[in-house]
Amino acid sequence: MSVQQEAGAAGEALEVWIDQDLCTGDGICAQYAPEVFELDIDGLAYVKGADDVLLQDRGATAPVPLPLVMEVADSAKECPGDCIHVRRVGDKVEIYGPDAE
Numbered sequence: 063m064s065v066q067q068e069a070g071a072a073g074e075a076l077e078v079w080i081d082q083d084l085c086t087g088d089g090i091c092a093q094y095a096p097e098v099f100e101l102d103i104d105g106l107a108y109v110k111g112a113d114d115v116l117l118q119d120r121g122a123t124a125p126v127p128l129p130l131v132m133e134v135a136d137s138a139k140e141c142p143g144d145c146i147h148v149r150r151v152g153d154k155v156e157i158y159g160p161d162a163e
């Protein structure tokens with residue numbers, strides 16, 4: 063079973079962060095999961111934390127809402143900048159993104 067399948071099967075808590083240095087600003091992530099991603103006025107994507115608040119620190123981490131795991135995973139797969147990182151909260155192993163196994 064792949065790491066992705068294991069994580070999905072276990073329903074483990076996931077978190078997501080963006081490496082803004084590589085973000086192209088195309089907005090694909092914000093189209094896939096607007097509840098999680100948003101473009102800021104600098105034209106780069108950032109993640110949203112609790113209460114829909116945009117986390118404007120570079121590399122900030124936000125929890126992935128369980129119903130949106132697939133949308134966030136698709137965002138990471140389609141991201142042209144290869145800069146969306148989705149990892150397990152428990153052991154910080156990347157599940158989707160450029161550093162996933």
Ligand code: SF4
Binds near residue numbers: 084086107142
């Ligand atoms: S999909 Fe990737 S490159 Fe495009 S805006 Fe989102 S984080 Fe940036």
